[in-house]
Amino acid sequence: MKKLHLLSWLDKEEKIVAAADLHSEDPNEKVHCVPLGLGCWKVWVREVSHDIPLFRPTQEFSTLGAAKGSTVAWPINFIKLL
Numbered sequence: 433m434k435k436l437h438l439l440s441w442l443d444k445e446e447k448i449v450a451a452a453d454l455h456s457e458d459p460n461e462k463v464h465c466v467p468l469g470l471g472c473w474k475v476w477v478r479e480v481s482h483d484i485p486l487f488r489p490t491q492e493f494s495t496l497g498a499a500k501g502s503t504v505a506w507p508i509n510f511i512k513l514l
Contacts, residue, residue: 464490
């Protein structure tokens with residue numbers, strides 16, 4: 433799996449908010465029963481350094497910290513490959 437950093441989608445500056453693994457780039461993949469769609473990747477959240485609201489909240493999680501150890505949809509332009 434590719435290692436990556438998730439960047440804050442709320443800040444104008446590049447701010448790393450979590451370490452994650454790439455799970456899927458397939459727009460047809462589902463994240464907590466919702467299709468991923470275009471412009472996002474499905475990522476597995478490993479470590480959270482700044483707890484911010486999820487870009488696409490689910491019924492299970494609304495913040496990045498709550499989603500640690502699970503998958504979330506994250507916008508491609510706020511992902512930095514390592």
